[in-house]
Amino acid sequence: MLNMAGINVFRGETQVLWDVSLVVGEREKVAILGGNGAGKSTLLQSIMGILRPASGTIAFKGDSLVGKKPYQIIQLGLALVPEGRHIYKDMSVWENLEMGAYPRRGRKWMRETMVEVTSLFPFLRDRRDQSAGTLSGGEQQMLAIGRALMSRPEMLFVDELSLGLAPIVIKEIFRVLEGLSRRTTIMLVEQNVEQALKHSERAYILKSGRIDRSGPSLELANDPDIKKAYLGL
Amino acid sequence: MLPMALMNGLVMGVIYALAALGVSLVVGIMNVINFAHGEFYILAGYFSYLFADTLGLNPILSMSLAVGMVFLFGIVIEYTIIRPTYGNHMYSLILTFILSIVLQNAYLLIFGPYPKKPPGWVKGATNIFGDFCYGNQRLAALAAGTVLIVAVFLLIKKTWFGRMIRAASQDREMAELNGVNTALLNTFSFGLGCALAAAAGVVLAPVFPVTPTSGVPVALTAFVVVVLGGMGSMWGCVIGGLILGLVENLGAAFISTGYKHLFGFIILIVVLAVKPSGLFGSRET
Numbered sequence: 001m002l003n004m005a006g007i008n009v010f011r012g013e014t015q016v017l018w019d020v021s022l023v024v025g026e027r028e029k030v031a032i033l034g035g036n037g038a039g040k041s042t043l044l045q046s047i048m049g050i051l052r053p054a055s056g057t058i059a060f061k062g063d064s065l066v067g068k069k070p071y072q073i074i075q076l077g078l079a080l081v082p083e084g085r086h087i088y089k090d091m092s093v094w095e096n097l098e099m100g101a102y103p104r105r106g107r108k109w110m111r112e113t114m115v116e117v118t119s120l121f122p123f124l125r126d127r128r129d130q131s132a133g134t135l136s137g138g139e140q141q142m143l144a145i146g147r148a149l150m151s152r153p154e155m156l157f158v159d160e161l162s163l164g165l166a167p168i169v170i171k172e173i174f175r176v177l178e179g180l181s182r183r184t185t186i187m188l189v190e191q192n193v194e195q196a197l198k199h200s201e202r203a204y205i206l207k208s209g210r211i212d213r214s215g216p217s218l219e220l221a222n223d224p225d226i227k228k229a230y231l232g233l
Numbered sequence: 234m235l236p237m238a239l240m241n242g243l244v245m246g247v248i249y250a251l252a253a254l255g256v257s258l259v260v261g262i263m264n265v266i267n268f269a270h271g272e273f274y275i276l277a278g279y280f281s282y283l284f285a286d287t288l289g290l291n292p293i294l295s296m297s298l299a300v301g302m303v304f305l306f307g308i309v310i311e312y313t314i315i316r317p318t319y320g321n322h323m324y325s326l327i328l329t330f331i332l333s334i335v336l337q338n339a340y341l342l343i344f345g346p347y348p349k350k351p352p353g354w355v356k357g358a359t360n361i362f363g364d365f366c367y368g369n370q371r372l373a374a375l376a377a378g379t380v381l382i383v384a385v386f387l388l389i390k391k392t393w394f395g396r397m398i399r400a401a402s403q404d405r406e407m408a409e410l411n412g413v414n415t416a417l418l419n420t421f422s423f424g425l426g427c428a429l430a431a432a433a434g435v436v437l438a439p440v441f442p443v444t445p446t447s448g449v450p451v452a453l454t455a456f457v458v459v460v461l462g463g464m465g466s467m468w469g470c471v472i473g474g475l476i477l478g479l480v481e482n483l484g485a486a487f488i489s490t491g492y493k494h495l496f497g498f499i500i501l502i503v504v505l506a507v508k509p510s511g512l513f514g515s516r517e518t
């Protein structure tokens with residue numbers, strides 16, 4: 001579904017990603033792992049068209065994404081829950097969801113999707129007129145996911161889902177994503193290696209902008225090197 | 234004298250509010266201060282004069298055409314001189330400042346230094362509260378301005394376009410990730426900002442005729458209103474506009490006409506001393 005081959009990405013003068021290649025199949029759950037500054041968010045921003053790779057190819061269902069703008073890439077059925085949530089704080093919860101539905105098919109199915117999304121996160125309906133900035137961190141993360149789902153994406157990217165959230169909230173969100181994964185391809189980007197390996201089928205590990213390891217999540221979770229480096233065991 | 238000054242204050246207040254809404258829209262979404270705002274305001278006055286007086290078209294049609302032309306002109310300006318300055322606010326400041334001077338001189342050349350006045354929409358005067366007679370044209374301007382302000386509120390609060398504007402003003406990159414073509418939105422918003430200045434211009438021109446430089450005080454006041462009301466607040470524009478209109482006219486009536494524009498600045502200084510973010514401003518930036 002998503003094919004990335006040999007991308008090199010710069011931020012200003014410095015190269016952040018080096019020859020990164022990866023493949024995600026339909027309805028697969030893939031995790032991208034790595035420590036601070038490994039280049040995980042940069043990778044997502046390159047896919048979504050916020051950054052343009054200096055070289056390499058990225059294709060979604062055969063369509064090349066390189067050189068397209070974010071607003072064009074969204075129309076192809078990709079959606080990003082960005083690091084830090086980026087909800088519209090001065091708009092109501094409902095308006096945030098409506099903004100998520102702005103892409104063509106989101107608008108077409110807005111009513112139906114609204115029902116689906118509010119059944120995943122029922123508090124969104126109860127708080128619909130509340131200003132989104134007054135939600136708690138966990139609620140804001142759920143709103144950010146709900147907003148991304150409003151565009152009815154075929155592939156969902158979630159950056160740093162667990163950052164700053166209580167374990168019980170993280171668990172709840174992962175449970176919802178688990179349910180979604182039956183019809184949506186999901187790519188999780190996490191520093192929280194343990195959680196991410198638990199909730200994915202396959203994972204890539206980024207280290208200083210290069211793919212260091214990759215393989216089935218179960219295998220990686222039991223790998224002694226990885227246990228030592230990332231799981232603190 | 235008091236009721237008269239109050240009515241004049243309301244008329245001017247509504248005009249300031251409209252002009253300020255245009256400034257606020259453009260600042261909010263593009264972070265651009267359009268120094269030529271007042272010249273777009275005047276341009277619409279000249280256009281409606283041309284269409285109605287010279288070509289003899291119906292006043293309402295003339296005004297709509299004038300606003301439409303200024304909207305298009307704004308779009309052309311955004312595309313040609315503002316767009317290349319994205320990311321550098323200083324350039325857009327300087328360029329719009331130059332544009333305002335160029336336009337003032339062009340008006341002088343084309344229309345001459347004498348005031349031009351499009352025909353009024355209505356004649357006569359109405360006796361208000363059995364108290365005094367007030368020009369119908371001014372009453373009509375007050376009504377038209379109010380209707381336009383309500384229309385702007387509905388546009389911004391209730392439509393997709395308005396949601397896009399508010400979203401992009403808060404978080405441009407996220408709006409783009411939600412599928413908004415923010416470059417196109419910029420162009421449109423700039424055009425709309427100019428159109429709001431134009432709307433204020435065509436509404437007021439039959440009352441106060443336009444000259445090449447008569448947009449300057451209106452634009453300056455609009456900037457004051459935006460800061461007074463609080464950056465990014467639409468209610469701030471409306472309340473701030475009304476306060477300025479009223480203070481100027483009451484001050485002129487009871488203290489001195491000579492200091493008319495000074496009163497506004499005094500109010501601004503007082504408000505900012507008490508609440509630096511303005512009347513309705515929440516964010517510090």
Ligand SMILES: Nc1ncnc2c1ncn2[C@@H]1O[C@H](COP(=O)(O)OP(=O)(O)OP(=O)(O)O)[C@@H](O)[C@H]1O
Pocket residue numbers: 011012016034035036037038039040041042043083160191
């Ligand atoms: N806006 C920016 N301008 C310049 N360099 C940046 C910018 N954002 C990130 N970087 C640099 O790019 C590198 C990769 O950053 P990136 O945000 O992709 O890492 P990350 O893996 O997402 O980290 P984290 O887990 O902390 O979110 C880092 O060295 C960072 O300092």
Ligand SMILES: [Mg+2]
Pocket residue numbers: 040041042083159160
């Ligand atoms: Mg990151």
